[in-house]
Amino acid sequence: MRQMLLGLTTLLATAGTAAADVNIYTTREPGLIQPLIDSFAKATGVAVNTVFLKDGLAERVVTEGESSPADILMAVDAGNLVDLVDKGVTQPIDSAVLKEAIPAQLRDENDHWFGLSYRARVVYAAKDLDLAAITYEDLADPKWKGKVCIRSGQHPYNTALFADYIAHHGAEATETWLAGLKANLARKAAGGDRDVARDILGGICDIAVANSYYVGLMRSGAGGEEQVAWGEAIKVILPTFEDGGTQVNISGAAVAKHSPNKDEAVKFLEYLASGEAQEIYAKANYEYPVKAGVALDPIIASFGELTVDKTPLGEIVKHRKAASELVDKVGFDG
Template sequence: MTINTKTRLTLCTATLALLGTSVAAQELNLYTSREPGLVEPLLEAFTKETGVKVNTVFLKDGLAERVASEGEASPADLLMAVDAGNLADLVDKGLTQPVESEVLTAAVPENLRDPGKQWFALSMRARVVYAAKDLELDSITYEQLADPAWKGKLCIRSGQHPYNTGLFSAFLSHHGAEQTETWLEGVKANLARKAGGGDRDGAKDILGGICDIAVANSYYVGLMRSGKGGDEQRAWGDAIKVILPTFEDGGTHVNISGAAVAKYAPNKEEAVKLLEFLVSDEAQKIYGEANFEYPVKPGVALDPIVASFGELKVDPTPLTEIVANRAEASALVDKVGFDN
């Protein structure tokens, strides 16, 4: 059969149109509040493996507000944030959509994902206790932080900081409002200084003899001991040992980084593909190397510094339940004058 010139042109035009559609679909738009240095190694690995280009918008603050203001015209495909509360806010504002994925449900434990499949955890950081190296202390519960034996020996950042709001919300889940209020009063009574500063300041103040123990996030230890924060911070990290506290009836409290597919994602298929890649063994290992975080997928090797802390037994309380207590926890912090 002979194909005339007109037919050839028609076929070529159709082919180019199909190719154009295919090429356009081989990209996605990521909005994230995570630091570029933590995200870029993951995205580079994803693009190398899949050929899908990722256009990234880095937002220090206001992720939900940005997406909400763009409405149905938003180009955002995947929304990545730190803190379970920020992910819950995206859901509450109607900015996400559910994802059906056997890969995600198999890799991410049930208590670390939204029951409606709106968001999934990608990495964890534990709320731990830093202790002076020469202190005879090998284990502690969160409840024991209020023990009068620690009077004048405890350092912690603001009670209204999201890291502590998350811990206090978890305490509420375990013990209720009355016991949580009493506990907060006890913790405040044990402070060596006014609640404030950052988590690394806890290690610094232990080295300086201001306090014996401090409540802080696990990944800062890696940042200090690795030298990424400079020689001064390396000295802070070397001055402490890390204890993984637990609740008396549970495990160690963790918070997360995670992601959700945007409600109006123009490239949903690619967004899900990236989300699934982020829970792969390769990506989970990168998370640990880039920021000394815990992988959410069981069985993935830890960074040696993180592994030195001992076995992490994650508290089984669903993060969605903990997040629901945030307002009450914040109110209790003010009620006891924790930051005063």
């Protein structure tokens, strides 16, 4: 077996002479980061090895301890990045390049993790629906009864949104709001963020909550003609909190505490924050780039001006567990 042979050769080779690679453990889907990896490898000649670990990235790095080959830990959702820091598997990186490229509220104050792109939790509405603006609070309004689609309340995208709601209004109000939202659902809270667009086209619901970049993926035609139809069936409204802006979440990365190739790892992070990579984030993944001055994809730009909610990511993370418990409590997924 290839990997076994690899393992054997590592065993025989002396530690110092092995060529420096960057080993990435990622919870981001490979399709999303592959273009970035390819262009980094081309620019620097450093080989990149990846393993996509949907869940259990933290557990794996923790149990691997100082033997772990991981250099870079990539994750979606600030909560996952904070978890990695809390579990002690990251290390601070003092890099002027990163500090300059990434705004302070999108990276860890202790320099452990760095946001590399962000996405907004937006509302998809049926194209012909007479609706120009909406608040998150409005989603629980009984006038939407039987008209809202959303994925599982326990999905990190949703728990982060609900946690932000707690940050704005407190747990009690959030529970009431969640119960109202639950009562408005047109179908079970399940599936993915694209399914809600398809469901709007299918007449199951009028409005839905989903991430911003899916619209780009659908409308661009990368997923085939059908998805173009799904994407065209909806319009995107950037919802806000009554007393704030639109909830966003980041994708980001950290350098592993026991990174065997720390220099290359930092180089890779710095590359991801560069204009070239940020453009890929914007163009290939339809995300909001963190670096100022990098242009948005036109599809995303068409949503209008994004006002990022001011709740610090760290605070949202703190309310995540409470949000998850509220989801259980109101039987959101039932």
